[in-house]
Amino acid sequence: MSEDKPPRPDIYIGLVGAAGTDLKAVIRELRSQLLVVGYSVVHVKLSDLIKAAIDIPDLVDEHERIKHHMKAGDTIRENSQDGSGVAALAMQAIISERGKQKTGQSRAFIIDSFKHPDEIDLFDKVYVRNYYTVSVHLPKKTRQNNIEIKIARDQHQPPNPMIATKAVDIIRDDEKSQGEKSQNVRDAFPKADFFVNGKRDLTTQIKRLVEIIFAEPFVTPTLDEYAMFVAKGAAYRSADLSRQVGATIIDENGSVLSTGCNEAPYPGGGFFVQGSSDGIDDNRDFVKQIDPNSAEIQNTFIEIVEILRGAGHIGDTKKDPKGDAKLVDDLLQGDLKHLARDARIRSLIEFGRVVHAEMHAICDAAATGKAIRGSSLYCTTFPCHLCAKHIIAAGIHEVVYIEPYPKSLTAKLYGDEIEFVDEKASTPTTAQPKRVRFRPFHGVSPVLFQRAFRHKKRKDNRGILTVWEPQSAVPTDASLTVERPRLETTAVKALVGTLPKAKAAYDSWVKESFDEEG
Numbered sequence: 001m002s003e004d005k006p007p008r009p010d011i012y013i014g015l016v017g018a019a020g021t022d023l024k025a026v027i028r029e030l031r032s033q034l035l036v037v038g039y040s041v042v043h044v045k046l047s048d049l050i051k052a053a054i055d056i057p058d059l060v061d062e063h064e065r066i067k068h069h070m071k072a073g074d075t076i077r078e079n080s081q082d083g084s085g086v087a088a089l090a091m092q093a094i095i096s097e098r099g100k101q102k103t104g105q106s107r108a109f110i111i112d113s114f115k116h117p118d119e120i121d122l123f124d125k126v127y128v129r130n131y132y133t134v135s136v137h138l139p140k141k142t143r144q145n146n147i148e149i150k151i152a153r154d155q156h157q158p159p160n161p162m163i164a165t166k167a168v169d170i171i172r173d174d175e176k177s178q179g180e181k182s183q184n185v186r187d188a189f190p191k192a193d194f195f196v197n198g199k200r201d202l203t204t205q206i207k208r209l210v211e212i213i214f215a216e217p218f219v220t221p222t223l224d225e226y227a228m229f230v231a232k233g234a235a236y237r238s239a240d241l242s243r244q245v246g247a248t249i250i251d252e253n254g255s256v257l258s259t260g261c262n263e264a265p266y267p268g269g270g271f272f273v274q275g276s277s278d279g280i281d282d283n284r285d286f287v288k289q290i291d292p293n294s295a296e297i298q299n300t301f302i303e304i305v306e307i308l309r310g311a312g313h314i315g316d317t318k319k320d321p322k323g324d325a326k327l328v329d330d331l332l333q334g335d336l337k338h339l340a341r342d343a344r345i346r347s348l349i350e351f352g353r354v355v356h357a358e359m360h361a362i363c364d365a366a367a368t369g370k371a372i373r374g375s376s377l378y379c380t381t382f383p384c385h386l387c388a389k390h391i392i393a394a395g396i397h398e399v400v401y402i403e404p405y406p407k408s409l410t411a412k413l414y415g416d417e418i419e420f421v422d423e424k425a426s427t428p429t430t431a432q433p434k435r436v437r438f439r440p441f442h443g444v445s446p447v448l449f450q451r452a453f454r455h456k457k458r459k460d461n462r463g464i465l466t467v468w469e470p471q472s473a474v475p476t477d478a479s480l481t482v483e484r485p486r487l488e489t490t491a492v493k494a495l496v497g498t499l500p501k502a503k504a505a506y507d508s509w510v511k512e513s514f515d516e517e518g
Contacts, residue, residue, distance in 0.1 A: 020143025232446030260360025
């Protein structure tokens with residue numbers, strides 16, 4: 001970039017990818033496409049920063065390497081005040097690189113990669129409109145195979161059941177480890193501004209992302225992006241105590257047939273709308289001040305404990321001064337909750353008063369006489385098993401989703417009725433498929449939608465088409481300086497107290513592991 005051109009702001013791109021996802025190919029494409037707009041790339045590799053900060057030894061075996069890096073990252077998060085210590089490590093590296101920046105140089109910092117939503121939140125707060133999260137999706141089977149191959153290669157043997165077990169353990173801990181501040185890709189992944197399909201042509205996807213960041217005026221939404229944006233808009237209507245979920249059903253031409261959100265039912269149809277009560281009192285859960293599903297889970301658990309106590313399988317109340325209710329509360333919410341972390345009873349969803357977003361969308365279509373057989377349903381969260389059976393029975397052909405829903409037993413209960421695919425069918429058909437297609441969403445997220453697609457200057461005063469000049473294009477709404485430098489500095493300074501405690505915790509874990517192994 002020549003000295004006479006005005007400076008352009010730095011941008012920051014945080015990558016998220018579950019264990020086994022090859023982010024190197026994505027970084028190569030980002031480097032190539034950012035070069036088109038005159039930006040050089042600074043690769044900030046978090047695993048290297050963690051290794052140096054905690055002094056992780058060089059490990060040849062892939063399984064051991066991943067385990068040690070996961071634990072070291074967790075100790076940094078757990079010993080930082082807000083769980084964003086790893087993100088602060090990245091900021092420390094960014095500040096150091098910023099000091100080396102040449103006059104007039106335009107740079108993109110690629111952070112490889114975030115593993116917890118708190119890390120994304122910190123970058124959002126500090127860099128604001130200069131920051132983008134990009135999540136890369138790859139099917140679990142593919143990721144498991146990738147990990148198995150790496151472990152087998154390091155151990156100089158072919159993949160075997162023992163190696164497969166190690167790969168499954170890595171994927172499970174990567175998705176969500178124990179502890180609020182531990183590695184949690186499951187919750188970090190859906191926070192993306194842009195979702196990449198790791199099995200599709202990366203060049204086309206990354207080129208489009210860069211054009212959107214740099215305000216190419218003629219990039220418009222795909223049907224998937226528009227439909228998911230509508231679903232997200234519906235989600236914001238919900239006042240549910242747990243989460244906001246939205247759904248929309250569209251026909252084969254892309255016309256919206258109905259929408260829905262997770263909310264308590266309203267007499268006469270639909271749900272309560274703020275400012276339009278028709279003389280009927282607001283019946284939502286926040287008015288009743290309790291989530292009945294949570295209450296029933298606790299009551300069910302207490303009932304099971306009482307039955308087991310009565311059958312003599314556990315001690316009587318006199319020997320347990322806590323009492324059954326206190327014991328259950330500790331298992332669900334208190335000091336013992338790690339013991340019941342994966343208990344199936346925690347996943348009960350049958351006692352909620354709210355109608356789920358997917359069901360509301362189906363009911364809305366029925367109430368207005370719109371046929372939805374052969375339609376597509378877009379939902380911000382993966383459908384639960386209760387909704388799945390209605391989706392199948394309604395004749396919906398396809399379901400597109402963003403957020404995972406661990407409580408869902410859809411895949412287990414309806415494995416013969418649904419199939420998981422990676423992309424939209426190339427040739428739409430009105431014929432009833434043998435299975436309902438479930439696929440993850442790819443493209444511009446609903447969060448970025450308005451900024452990505454709002455009107456940019458497309459013609460000059462004479463009505464002649466504007467030509468987009470990539471080498472001088474400026475990132476949309478970006479600032480020339482760090483928006484919140486004080487917050488950036490504070491986060492980095494906090495590392496001084498975080499890292500010694502984190503290293504001590506890591507060293508203690510290494511010693512305990514060594515003692516256990518003999």
